[in-house]
Amino acid sequence: MVEVLPIDLRSRRTAIELLTDPELVEKELVVAGWAEHIRVIGRLVFIVLRDRTSRIQLVVRKNLSQEAWKLARKLSVESAIAAKGVLKENDEAPGRRELVVHELIILSDAEPLPIDIREPEKTILAKRLDYRYLDLRNDKIRLIFKIQADIAGIYRETLRDKGFTEIFTPKILGAASEGGAEVFTIIYFKREAFLAQSPQLYKQLGVISGLERVFEIGPVFRAEQHHTPRHLTEYTSMDYEMGFISDFNQVMDVTEAFLKNATKKIIDKYGDLLGKYYPDALLEPVKEIPRMPLKEVQEILRREYGKEYPPGEDLDTEGERLLGEFLEKEYGYKAVFITKYPWGPRPFYTMPCICTENPGEECCRGLKPDTPTCSFDLIFRGLEVTTGGQRQHNYECLLKQVENKGVNPETLSWYIEMFKYGAPPHGGAGTGLERVVKQILGLKNIREARLLPRDPERLTP
Template sequence: MPRTLVRDLSEHLGERVTVHGWIDTLRLQRRMQFVVLRDHTGRVQAAHARAGADDPIEAAFERITVESAVRITGRVVANETVRLGGLELLPERVEILSAAEPGLPIDAHTGPDRRLDWRFLDLRRPDRRLVLDVQTTAEQAMRRVTAAEGFTELHTPKLMGTASESGAEVFTVDYFGRPAYLAQSPQFYKQMAIAAGIDRVFEIGPVFRAEPSYTSRHATEFTGVDAELAWIDGVEDVMAFEERLLRAVLADVRAEHGATIEELLGVEVTVPERPFPRITMADALARLRARGWDPAGTRVDLDPEGERALSALIAAETGHEFVFVTRFPAGIRPFYHLRPDDDPTVTESFDLLWKGVEITTGAQREHRHDRLLAQLREKGMDAAPLASYLDCFRYGMPPHGGLGLGLSRLLMLLLDLPSIRDATFLFRGPHRLAP
C-alpha cells in the first residue's frame, strides 16, 4: 500500500492507510496501548485495545522502543479527544523496520555540545528540523528573485592557488605536493564573471574561514550567499537589491512556515518595509559615543556591543529591525572597495545589521585597473599572486558591486535561535570536525 503522510491523514477519514515513521512516545496501559508515530510532516496516535498474548499488534507494541522506525497500516478515525489533529489510527498491522536501542543518548534537556554529537537524533525533533525546512524556502526565494532579475547562478572553485582576499585566516591543503587554499569567498571569481560579460551573478555555496572564534555567530565552514551586479550607478543599487531579496525571503518564509514557527518556537516572522534605514559609520560612531559606548573614542569600527546598541537605537527611532551601516573607513576595508571622489578616506561599502548582528558585507568595487593597483600597493600587498584577478580589470571592467550574506546567521536571527550551531545541518568550528 502506498505511503500516506501524517499531514494528509485528514483526507482519508474512514480509509485504510499505511504510515511510515518513528515511534515518538509510548503509553502502554493495562487495557489500551497508545503509540504516537512521527514522520517529517507531523504526529499521529495509534490506539489499540489489548486482545491477549496471541495478538501480533499487542506483541509488537510491547517490544517496540522509542525512535524505532516502523510501518503501521490501519484505519483513520475521528476522535475529538485526541489533541493531535482530532483523529487517530486503529492499527491492523505493525512492522518494526529497524528497532532503536533502548536508552537514547540525548533528550529535550541535553546540552548543545552533546546534541551536536548526536545531530541526526537531534534533528528528528520538529523544532530542530524546522530550520532546514525554512532554509529550503529561503533559498528557493533567493533563486526566484535572482532569476527574475536576470542573474546567472555560478558554482565557483573552492580550491584556490592563491589565498583569497587578504590572505589571512585561510585553510591550507596539500594539492599534489604544492599548497592550495580553501576559498574564504567567491569574491574574485564573481568579479571575473562580471569581466566576462555576465551581467549579474549569484551563488549559494560553502565558505571557509580559519578563524579561532568560539562565539555564537561564527563557524569555520558556512554557507555563503553571494551576488554581484554590473553596470551599477552606485552602491545604493546593491543595497536596494538586497532589500528586495530579503523582503521576498521573509515573505515566503512567513507564508510557508509562519504558523509553524510561531507554534514551535514562539517567533513571529515580520516582513520588513522598504527602504531599510541607512547610517554612515561616522554618524553611527558619533551617536553611540554620545550614549556612552567607546568612551575613549578609539574605535573606527563597531564591535558586537556597538552593533547591538546601534540596532536598538535605530529600532527605537524607526521601528525597523534592519539598518545599513555605510561608508566604512578605507583602512579597514579590502583594497578592492571603491573610494568616493568626495572623500577617499572612506569606501562605498556597507554592513547590514539585523537585530544587532551583522549578516551582510557589501560594496561597490573599484573597477579601474590603475586605481585598484594603487590601493593594493597602499595596503602593502604583493600584486604578483593576484595577477589573474588583476588581469580582469585591464580590458574594460564595468562599474559593479555586490554582497556576501551568511545564510546560517540569517536563519539564526529569523528563528531566534541561541547559536549558529542550531541553524546549521552539521556545524564546523575550531573543535568540531564530527559528525
C-alpha cells in the first residue's frame, strides 16, 4: 500500500520564492520545511517555516481550518512539516508576506531538542558535534559548510584554469610513505596496511606520468595525538604538483593565486553574512603575500620579540602567531610565505637550494640540518595552512637524500624507480581545507570547520 500524502510535495515552493516572486501573491501554494518557531496566540498560531533557502511565516487560524489549527498548536519545534495555503501580503508579517494555511501535515514529529540550536555558542562544541545534524539546522553553522564547499570549488577552478588535471589517488597504502607524521595502521584482509597521510608521492607520479600538472582534493590521515584547536586526525588536503618549473617561486604563484581568489570570492559572496555571524572573520581579501626566507623571519622575531632560534630550527607555534601579528600590524599583510626552510625539518624529497643553483651530482652531498631548501610554508593569519616546495628529481641525489634521512629505500622502490625515466623538475604544495576555512571565518577551533571531525578521542558520529 502506498500512502498518498494529502499535500503533494512535487508542487512544493521554496521560502525564497514565496518571499520574492511577485506572481505568487494570492495563489494557493505548497511549502515544506522545519518548524523553527511556533507561537500560539489563542485561536491563532504562527509558524516560522525554514527550508534550505530561507524562512516564511505560516498563519493557522482556528476559524479557517480547525484541523490544521489543532495540529499547529501542539506542533513541536523542528518538526518536519508541509503546508498548503494562500500567500498574502501583510505588513505585520516578517518579510511582509505570509502563507495563510488551510492544510497542514506533520511529516515527522520532533522530540525536544538536546541542544540549543538558536544560539550554538551556548552549548559546548563537543555536545554540538554529538548532535551535528541538529547543530547544522542553524544558518550560521550551515554557512561554514557552504563556504567550505565553495573554497574547494574555487581551488578546483583555479587549478583547472591553469591546466591541471584532477586525480584520485589511493588512501590505502602498502607502506608508510613519507615518514614524519605518524600513520594509521589498518588491517587489509590478512595484511598490515596504512592510511595515506598525504598524496605526495602519487602527485609526483602524476607529473612524471605525463599529466604534468595534477591536483587532488581528498582525505588524509594523521595518527598524532594532538589536543589543539588546529589539528584533526582526518582532514581534507588540497594538493597540486606541477612539472617543468624553473624555480619554486612558480609553485608559490599557484598557491598565491588560489588564496587571493578564494578570499576575494568568498568575501564578495558572503561578506555581509560573515560580518553578521563571525566577529573575527576576514573581511578584506588577501592582496599581497610577501615571500621571506626563514632566516629573515627569525631575525624579525628576534628583533621584535626577543625570540631566539638555533640554526636549522623551524618556527614554533608562538613564532608563527607573532609573525602573523607583526606583519598584519606593520604592513597589513594577512598572509606570508616563509621560504628556504632548512633541510633538517623537511622530508627527504625536498629540493636543496644548492641543487637548483649549481645542479650536478655533488650538489646534494653532505646535506646538513641547516642547509636551505627550496621549500615554503604559507602562514595565513598566523596559522600554517600550506606546505610546499620544489622536489628532488635527480635520481642519484634522491638516493642520497633518502639515505641522509635514514628512510628505508626498499619500501619506496616504486617511487625511486620513477626518477630513472625522465622526471622533469617539479614542485607543488598541500593546503589544509579546514584550516583555510577556520582562518577565513576566524573560528576558534578547527573542529567547527569539519562536518564530522575526528580527533584522538572522537570516532562518532
